[in-house]
Amino acid sequence: MATGTVSIMTWRSRWEALKRRSQELEGPGRGLLAAKTAVACGLAWYLAPWVPFAENEYSYYAPLGALVSMYPTLMRSVRTGLQTLAGVGIGIALGAAGLALVHAGGPAVVALGGVVGVGVLAGATRFLGAGGDWVAMAGMFVLLLGGADADQFSISYIVTLAFGVVVGLAVNLAIVPPLHLGYASRRLSQLRDAAAGSLRDLADLLERGTGPREEIDTIVSGLRRTASAVAADVLDADESARGNPRSRGHREERAVNDRRRRALEHTVFSIRDLSDALFRSGGEDDGEPTVDRTAHEPLVTAIRACADLVAAPLESEDADDLVSAAEDAVAGYLSTVRDAGAPSPEAATVGFCLQRILESARPITR
Structure with missing residues (x-):
């Protein structure tokens, strides 16, 4: 049940960003980029169960990673993929800090507010770019859904997402890399x-x-x-x-x-x-x-x-x-x-x- 909830929340959280990015697809190679994105997401989903150090129940993060790494240019794909992983990594660290506060007897609502607030502030830093949107979200997921298995959830989260990013970059590079x-x-x-x-x-x-x-x-x-x-x-x-x-x-x-x-x-x-x-x-x-x-x-x-x-x-x-x-x-x-x-x-x-x-x-x- 929690897995399905995370999946729905994740996809919804990216919808507005995807609508903004759809304007970029009006340029050259729109159809090709759409086809490559579909191939990358499908391939990432198919291969996700074999990703080491990750639980199969979190396989849906693999096509998500492929999706966020697919952009009209290779350099932008690399930059966005790395920024996303950096944002998730910072968010996981914030979520872990929030869990530590809860385990120490602190109020859960205070921990949640602190993780989200700090995550939003950290996400505004310029070097994170597109990854800034992921900081607060990743921290909140770790805090609310990690529970007693927070370590495994966090590892599965970032490893599976990173695998999807790699698949997206590989597909973007292998299948007619865009040259405009x-x-x-x-x-x-x-x-x-x-x-x-x-x-x-x-x-x-x-x-x-x-x-x-x-x-x-x-x-x-x-x-x-x-x-x-x-x-x-x-x-x-x-x-x-x-x-x-x-x-x-x-x-x-x-x-x-x-x-x-x-x-x-x-x-x-x-x-x-x-x-x-x-x-x-x-x-x-x-x-x-x-x-x-x-x-x-x-x-x-x-x-x-x-x-x-x-x-x-x-x-x-x-x-x-x-x-x-x-x-x-x-x-x-x-x-x-x-x-x-x-x-x-x-x-x-x-x-x-x-x-x-x-x-x-x-x-x-x-």
Whole structure:
């Protein structure tokens, strides 16, 4: 009866974490990861009765260990598995301390509160990471369910869980270890297109002469959200290559992805600053261009030329022509501003932003 209770409580305690992790499965290899997780859990459950130093009645901890160790990248799987075992180990020690207090005549409710309270505090430490959730739970299990057989329960608990983690890591490594560099490259191309599209939208607003403030803000905020999501995907992909035997021969691809990510991050920051410099608040709802109207046409030309350069595919055959066109267009805008007299701070900032976009785009196309 106690075994069934522990099993139900354990699975329920992990449900919210599993729902959060399901968002990660929306990336590359979702189906493969799900299949590997199923295989790992089934294999851990089948082999659990042969785990030394552990009682068979606690075999359900083996598939649980396999489950918590299955992540989209090998390094994250290793890190999470070790953090989980560390959290359980600390929790077992707390539970043992609580039992000692009870055996010494202390109130059981005080021991329980102390174990849970200290477990929650200990679980908040950064080095435990995902294992922090297990500290209080493991301590409570040892205190409430260990009873006179607490030593055997604790050993079975951590040994069987560790066996499941090992099985999960072995399956993750043996069956097509995930390598997401190609996915990261595609995501970077999506960000490149989004950045170019944002520049063209700003040029359209400038041609119109005004636009709803909400529309101006939406252009930049949408681009920033995309940039944040893509940066996370690229870093995850780079992590998937660490310790991965499939990553041999992909060093250049990793370097190119990192170079593109940094260049596009700079481009996105410059587009944000460009938007702020281009439009001032013209009232409650509208944004008015800050640049003198005589410079609108060369400015629109410069923004569109920069957009064409940003949109160019990696190692585009037209890269040199696009760079030259953008340089000429930006120089033409700056010349127009200078010829009109002392440039305003906004006009100077716009020119600086365009030059930064141009410079950031060079590593993307060459």
